[in-house]
Amino acid sequence: MASAMINVPAKARRGDIIEIKTLMSHIMEPGYRHKASGEVVPRDIITSFTCRFNGNEIFRADLFPAVAANPFITFFTTATESGKFEFEWIGDKGFSETASASISVE
Amino acid sequence: MRFSGAIAAALLTASIVGAAEIPQTDRRSGYSFMAPDTRVMQDDDTANPGMLWVLDGEALWKRKAGAAEKACADCHGDARVGMMGVAARYPAFDRATGRPVDLEQRINSCRTSQQQATPLPFESRELLALTAFVARQSQGVPIETGADPQLAPFIAKGRELYTQRQGQLNLACANCHDDNWDKRLAGAAITQAHPTGYPLYRLEWQSLGSLQRRLRACITGIRAQAYDYGAPELVELELYLMSRAKGMAMEAPGVRP
Amino acid sequence: MQQPPNSSRRQFLGLAGGAAVLGALPVVIVRPAEATPAMLASAIQNVTGGATVRTGKVKLDIPPLVENGNTVPMTVSVAHPMAPEDHVRSIHVFNEKNPQPNIANFHLGPHNGRAQVSARIRLADSQKIVAIAKLSDGSFWSASVDVVVTLAACTEEVI
Numbered sequence: 001m002a003s004a005m006i007n008v009p010a011k012a013r014r015g016d017i018i019e020i021k022t023l024m025s026h027i028m029e030p031g032y033r034h035k036a037s038g039e040v041v042p043r044d045i046i047t048s049f050t051c052r053f054n055g056n057e058i059f060r061a062d063l064f065p066a067v068a069a070n071p072f073i074t075f076f077t078t079a080t081e082s083g084k085f086e087f088e089w090i091g092d093k094g095f096s097e098t099a100s101a102s103i104s105v106e
Numbered sequence: 107m108r109f110s111g112a113i114a115a116a117l118l119t120a121s122i123v124g125a126a127e128i129p130q131t132d133r134r135s136g137y138s139f140m141a142p143d144t145r146v147m148q149d150d151d152t153a154n155p156g157m158l159w160v161l162d163g164e165a166l167w168k169r170k171a172g173a174a175e176k177a178c179a180d181c182h183g184d185a186r187v188g189m190m191g192v193a194a195r196y197p198a199f200d201r202a203t204g205r206p207v208d209l210e211q212r213i214n215s216c217r218t219s220q221q222q223a224t225p226l227p228f229e230s231r232e233l234l235a236l237t238a239f240v241a242r243q244s245q246g247v248p249i250e251t252g253a254d255p256q257l258a259p260f261i262a263k264g265r266e267l268y269t270q271r272q273g274q275l276n277l278a279c280a281n282c283h284d285d286n287w288d289k290r291l292a293g294a295a296i297t298q299a300h301p302t303g304y305p306l307y308r309l310e311w312q313s314l315g316s317l318q319r320r321l322r323a324c325i326t327g328i329r330a331q332a333y334d335y336g337a338p339e340l341v342e343l344e345l346y347l348m349s350r351a352k353g354m355a356m357e358a359p360g361v362r363p
Numbered sequence: 364m365q366q367p368p369n370s371s372r373r374q375f376l377g378l379a380g381g382a383a384v385l386g387a388l389p390v391v392i393v394r395p396a397e398a399t400p401a402m403l404a405s406a407i408q409n410v411t412g413g414a415t416v417r418t419g420k421v422k423l424d425i426p427p428l429v430e431n432g433n434t435v436p437m438t439v440s441v442a443h444p445m446a447p448e449d450h451v452r453s454i455h456v457f458n459e460k461n462p463q464p465n466i467a468n469f470h471l472g473p474h475n476g477r478a479q480v481s482a483r484i485r486l487a488d489s490q491k492i493v494a495i496a497k498l499s500d501g502s503f504w505s506a507s508v509d510v511v512v513t514l515a516a517c518t519e520e521v522i
Contacts, residue, residue, distance in 0.1 A: 003158070005152065007152035021152045021153060023153065023155065023158060025158045027312075028312075030462075058475065059469070059475065060469075060470040061470070061480075062467060063467050064463060064465040064467060065461075065463060066458060066461050066465065066484050066486075067482060067485070068433060068483040068484055070312065072483045074482075075469070075471075075481075076475050076476050078475070140430065143430075143436045146436075294430070309430065309431035309433050310431055310433060312434060363430035363431040
């Protein structure tokens with residue numbers, strides 16, 4: 001099942017500053033909600049989001065329970081050369097998802 | 107509780123139930139009551155969380171299921187063509203049962219009769235994904251639910267449910283949604299209750315959910331006993347609400363507070 | 364999507380969420396202990412190490428009146444070059460009244476071209492949000508915004 005939505009322009013000119021938008025499905029359970037029995041619903045969040053371009057880290061976010069469910073994160077990067085973006089989400093309970101997108105820069 | 111105080115105020119000013127159906131020219135989608143930031147969330151496909159379910163649904167559409175090893179695509183082909191306009195005329199009359207069925211029930215009846223698979227539970231991720239994907243294929247299409255004359259008695263039943271007072275607060279849907287729309291209740295705008303965006307991503311739920319989920323929440327909110335998922339009353343209410351919204355454009359998956 | 368190791372736990376939570384809607388396993392939202400201004404100050408201290416934080420350069424875009432505290436769109440930007448020798452290294456966002464003072468940290472570099480990040484956050488109450496930017500020269504800049512949060516009318520208290 002598709003878990004992530006990535007939006008990266010397919011093409012750009014060298015030097016353009018482009019926006020990358022990412023959306024990942026995840027409950028982001030904060031760990032502060034209670035069941036009627038009084039039990040706390042345990043924390044289950046994405047703790048880290050990283051983007052690499054052609055192997056080099058270009059953006060990283062540390063996430064806390066205050067980030068809303070289905071985290072939507074956007075950032076900018078300068079188009080320097082053609083290549084591949086790789087996105088990684090890591091979280092509680094061994095959560096680990098990746099996605100990728102290519103760009104052609106002329 | 108602050109909430110019941112506001113309701114009491116609404117009750118005092120409410121006109122006779124059923125006397126104030128919204129004139130055609132005054133009809134507005136729930137979209138128009140939202141803050142600009144929330145509207146942007148719906149408009150931008152790359153930012154609309156409901157699209158995550160649409161993507162899942164697209165994958166499920168092509169996946170073989172059940173003892174018959176059939177995918178939706180095997181019979182219905184490309185959903186962009188086969189499902190165009192379908193959601194805009196649901197709930198629809200089902201000849202087999204002689205009753206209206208909503209989109210979720212139609213998907214499940216296809217699963218059991220055509221795919222020989224088990225029905226998907228209400229509000230399960232898979233059922234929401236398929237419903238969202240199908241509803242998405244009607245984006246921008248004007249609603250035409252209720253055109254079938256066989257639906258008339260069920261629409262009447264739905265209207266009765268919509269206008270009857272119920273629960274501890276003795277409120278009818280019409281009290282808020284016909285008589286007091288655009289006023290505010292506990293800080294939130296009262297909409298006209300047109301289901302143009304369903305299934306939709308509700309910020310309160312932090313998830314996509316169905317119209318039946320919303321109806322149950324509303325009915326619980328006025329301190330009445332909510333009908334079970336799949337209950338005939340909920341389908342009749344859905345049918346009435348969709349026929350009441352006839353001509354308005356579908357906007358699924360919507361985003362709402 | 365690969366199944367994470369504790370998938371049965373997640374399935375339970377998923378079922379609990381679904382069952383909560385059906386009324387079988389109610390989930391109630393109890394107001395937990397709130398963060399205090401002292402916690403906020405100490406979280407900021409963890410980032411700045413006690414260095415002076417100047418107001419300016421940072422812009423926090425959050426709707427002043429939020430439709431639903433569960434999902435609040437936020438954009439934080441820093442008006443500063445992103446050159447190799449002079450750029451924004453990181454942006455840290457904090458809150459005043461959630462159970463925890465941290466919201467997120469964003470790590471940047473010159474290649475970003477523009478120091479601007481958007482995310483959707485949760486706010487438990489009307490409160491102040493603070494964003495602090497750390498520049499490559501080691502200086503800190505901040506902005507803060509007061510946000511009013513109202514609850515949705517028919518709050519889903521599942522019974």
